[in-house]
Amino acid sequence: xxxxxxxxxxxxxxxxxxxxxxxxxxxxxxxxxxxxxxxxxxxxxxxxxxxxxxxxxxxxxxxxxxxxxxxxxxxxxxxxxxxxxxxxxxxxxxxxxxxxxxxxxxxxxxxxxxxxxxxxxxxxxxxxxxxxxxxxxxxxxxxxxxxxxxxxxxxxxxxxxxxxxxxxxxxxxxxxxxxxxxxxxxxxxxxxxxxxxxxxxxxxxxxxxxxxxxxxxxxxxxxxxxxxxxxxxxxxxxxxxxxxxxxxxxxxxxxxxxxxxxxxxxxxxxxxxxxxxxxxxxxxxxxxxxxxxxxxxxxxxxxxxxxxxxxxxxxxxxxxxxxxxxxxxxxxxxxxxxxxxxxxxxxxxxxxxxxxxxxxxxxxxxxxxxxxxxxxxxxxxxxxxxxxxxxxxxxxxxxxxxxxxxxxxxxxxxxxxxxxxxxxxxxxxxxxxxxxxxxxxxxxxxxxxxxxxxxxxxxxxxxxxxxxxxxxxxxxxxxxxxxxxxxxxxxxxxxxxxxxxxxxxxxxxxxxxxxxxxxxxxxxxxxxxxxxxxxxxxxxx
Numbered sequence: 093x094x095x096x097x098x099x100x101x102x103x104x105x106x107x108x109x110x111x112x113x114x115x116x117x118x119x120x121x122x123x124x125x126x127x128x129x130x131x132x133x134x135x136x137x138x139x140x141x142x143x144x145x146x147x148x149x150x151x152x153x154x155x156x157x158x159x160x161x162x163x164x165x166x167x168x169x170x171x172x173x174x175x176x177x178x179x180x181x182x183x184x185x186x187x188x189x190x191x192x193x194x195x196x197x198x199x200x201x202x203x204x205x206x207x208x209x210x211x212x213x214x215x216x217x218x219x220x221x222x223x224x225x226x227x228x229x230x231x232x233x234x235x236x237x238x239x240x241x242x243x244x245x246x247x248x249x250x251x252x253x254x255x256x257x258x259x260x261x262x263x264x265x266x267x268x269x270x271x272x273x274x275x276x277x278x279x280x281x282x283x284x285x286x287x288x289x290x291x292x293x294x295x296x297x298x299x300x301x302x303x304x305x306x307x308x309x310x311x312x313x314x315x316x317x318x319x320x321x322x323x324x325x326x327x328x329x330x331x332x333x334x335x336x337x338x339x340x341x342x343x344x345x346x347x348x349x350x351x352x353x354x355x356x357x358x359x360x361x362x363x364x365x366x367x368x369x370x371x372x373x374x375x376x377x378x379x380x381x382x383x384x385x386x387x388x389x390x391x392x393x394x395x396x397x398x399x400x401x402x403x404x405x406x407x408x409x410x411x412x413x414x415x416x417x418x419x420x421x422x423x424x425x426x427x428x429x430x431x432x433x434x435x436x437x438x439x440x441x442x443x444x445x446x447x448x449x450x451x452x453x454x455x456x457x458x459x460x461x462x463x464x465x466x467x468x469x470x471x472x473x474x475x476x477x478x479x480x481x482x483x484x485x486x487x488x489x490x491x492x493x494x495x496x497x498x499x500x501x502x503x504x505x506x507x508x509x510x511x512x513x514x515x516x517x518x519x520x521x522x523x524x525x526x527x528x529x530x531x532x533x534x535x536x537x538x539x540x541x542x543x544x545x546x547x548x549x550x551x552x553x554x555x556x557x558x559x560x561x562x563x564x565x566x567x568x569x570x571x572x573x574x575x576x577x578x579x580x581x582x583x584x585x586x587x588x589x590x591x592x593x594x595x596x597x598x599x600x601x602x603x604x605x606x607x608x609x610x611x612x613x614x615x616x617x618x619x620x621x622x623x624x625x626x627x628x629x630x631x632x633x
Contacts, residue, residue, distance in 0.1 A: 101125045101280065106218045106271040107633075115225045115289055123331060124272070124288035128280045131324055135265055135281055138317050142621075145313070145349060146382060153386040155348065156499045161315065161356045171420035172358055172365035178257045178303040179205070179340055179366055181485035182422055182461035183477035184470055186256065189214040189537050190224030192238045195231050196247040199255040201467040202474070206256040210286045211263050211310045212374075212547040213537040217633035218271045220534060221282075225289050228258065232297050257303055259342060262286030264311030265320075266622055287324065295334045306340045306366065311374070313347045315356035325364050339364045342424065346371030346548075347378040351408055351502050354415040367422030367460070370409050372400065373548035379505065380555040384562065384619060389506040391563050394516025395552050400426060400450065402508050407501035413458040414492040422486060425454035425462035429543045432468045439542060444472060451476035460486035465537075465544035512560055513568040521581045521610070524553040525589070528623075529606035532631060550610075551623050557614040575615045582607055605630065 099121035149155065157165070164170075185205040188194045198206040208228060214220050230236040231249065238247040249255065263269075263282035272280045287307065295305040309321055325339040343350070343357050345368050350357060358365050376398060383390040392398060400409060409425070416423035428450060430443040447464075451473045454462050464473050481487060523540055527550040530538040538545050559565075560573040571577060586607050590598040609627060613620050620626055 120292045127284045184473045195227045208260045215536040217534045259306040261308035315353045318357040318360040340366040342367045344371040346374035369424040372426045377551040393510035397510035404504045410495045411497040414495040422460045425459040427463040455480040458490040520553040524610040532602040554614045
């Protein structure tokens with residue numbers, strides 16, 4: 093390993109945390125500083141390119157496969173690197189933040205993979221950023237346990253061979269880490285902080301355990317952003333003395349622009365690529381964001397009415413499976429977000445049947461695995477994939493050559509029969525306020541109405557409110573969606589929450605702040621690219 097120079101990075105506006113010196117070592121910070129020096133300028137260029145591309149979509153209201161990369165798509169000879177043993181069977185993956193209890197429960201869950209999340213399921217308080225790194229390192233060295241202070245229940249890891257393989261998700265390229273700045277006071281991208289600290293401390297440790305440094309890459313919008321990640325991986329492996337090709341990355345296809353560049357994204361990462369994942373809520377959010385000027389043909393109905401069987405969603409998922417298997421990569425399906433009720437068996441029965449049908453469909457379509465948000469859903473999803481896979485680790489041999497998707501199919505939002513409803517507007521407001529309030533308290537994964545919600549949920553909620561107002565949508569009850577109507581619904585929800593939880597709990601929470609922030613990002617004429625950007629300015633810690 094190169095001898096590091098003293099780190100030029102400074103920790104600012106952060107209270108000291110227990111054991112932070114184990115994560116924020118001089119050598120680790122020197123590595124993060126070098127990542128920042130080398131790669132942040134290109135990150136900044138790519139963020140500017142996003143804005144240019146969005147302006148082009150506003151002008152044309154269309155997207156197409158890239159003519160300049162046609163040769164990559166036409167070349168049938170290339171494949172991604174073979175999957176390492178620890179990532180060859182991914183039939184069920186569980187997702188969740190990296191708090192201590194979740195770390196143990198996810199590793200013990202029976203899922204083949206745990207998506208250890210520093211992104212949408214984690215509010216980026218400094219405590220969550222640093223504490224999550226500690227929890228993962230403690231898990232790999234088996235120095236982790238947890239006793240719930242309320243129930244007294246204790247949690248400990250099972251034997252190593254029974255634990256899920258960790259695939260860690262850093263923050264997206266657009267988010268900065270305000271507590272870590274360079275000599276000019278410029279914050280380091282959160283993606284480089286999360287990746288850098290994790291890779292530096294754990295890459296060799298994971299290799300010694302027969303696994304490796306595996307990553308999920310969120311919010312990718314183009315193959316050029318994937319190329320930047322590949323450059324980061326090459327440099328990191330060289331710097332830390334880790335063999336080239338050790339890193340494996342699975343890219344979430346959760347933006348509409350990335351859906352047109354799936355093959356190119358795999359090509360850019362091919363030495364380090366593991367697969368692609370179909371991320372539903374962020375994908376819908378991205379469609380609204382990019383085509384928000386497109387008029388009625390791009391208006392989404394209630395979010396719960398947009399199922400994965402919608403024609404444009406089906407085009408997206410089938411193209412993803414075909415693309416992955418053509419190139420030897422894993423195709424990972426979407427989230428089952430249901431949270432089982434401890435009190436209502438009938439609710440569970442109905443929901444479990446929906447989850448089973450969803451996972452049966454994905455397995456039948458050729459996906460190699462899928463996501464769940466709760467350990468109780470692992471056996472249901474496992475059964476769906478076991479029926480199709482049997483003893484095989486995946487079904488990459490199903491090439492889905494029957495799939496033919498045209499560029500227009502991916503944005504045929506108007507192929508849906510469903511229309512926006514008043515109940516849908518109310519639900520968007522309810523979920524938006526409740527999620528943002530929890531996020532401002534440092535919680536990124538929140539159970540709301542028996543569903544595990546993360547930041548993508550709040551994004552689709554506020555985007556739909558914005559879109560319906562600006563497209564002058566008329567709801568099923570005859571009312572037109574206006575800023576005044578959204579404000580009225582939000583005020584009613586705030587009053588309902590106060591009545592539900594009582595004045596004392598209401599005053600102790602961030603309810604008014606969450607209400608105000610939701611309305612700001614839903615009503616502002618200048619549409620915020622990401623809710624988490626203004627929300628981060630209000631996040632304490």
